[in-house]
Amino acid sequence: MKQLGIQLLLVLGTLAVAWRLLAGSGQRTQALRRLGLLALAGFAIWSIFFPDVWTGLARRVGIGRGADLILYGLVVAFFGFVVTTYKRFRAMETRYTRLARRIALDEARPAAEHARSTGSPDTLAAELPPSPSVKTSDAD
Numbered sequence: 001m002k003q004l005g006i007q008l009l010l011v012l013g014t015l016a017v018a019w020r021l022l023a024g025s026g027q028r029t030q031a032l033r034r035l036g037l038l039a040l041a042g043f044a045i046w047s048i049f050f051p052d053v054w055t056g057l058a059r060r061v062g063i064g065r066g067a068d069l070i071l072y073g074l075v076v077a078f079f080g081f082v083v084t085t086y087k088r089f090r091a092m093e094t095r096y097t098r099l100a101r102r103i104a105l106d107e108a109r110p111a112a113e114h115a116r117s118t119g120s121p122d123t124l125a126a127e128l129p130p131s132p133s134v135k136t137s138d139a140d
Helices: 002-022 027-049 052-061 066-107 111-118 121-127
Strands: none
Touching: 002 052, 002 066, 027 052, 027 066, 052 066
16 A cells, blocks of 8 residues: 555656646746756765665655665656657757758749749750651661
């Protein structure tokens, strides 16, 4: 029965990270991410000085060892990192795509200049050599 509590907590943590995938990004999200990183660093330092606390906490929530509790927490934290990185790369890809399109439009030649350099259908037909005709005597 104790294990149900930690399972619910881990599922809620995973759902919170998944919700983060759908939520917008901004100043508030960045501040929360920094606070989360500070909390993780604080727990890491605390773990170095008091490693037995994790075992006691793990037993209270229904997990046998403190190392398992830390592992479960790190899995949720890693999932959060993956989601955040995914969102950041998607935003970067969108910015690069828009930038590439803008550069392509800015460097494109005007339509009149493009038509002069490539020729219109009327001028192309006049510039082409006549197509060879097949003589009836050569058709054998």
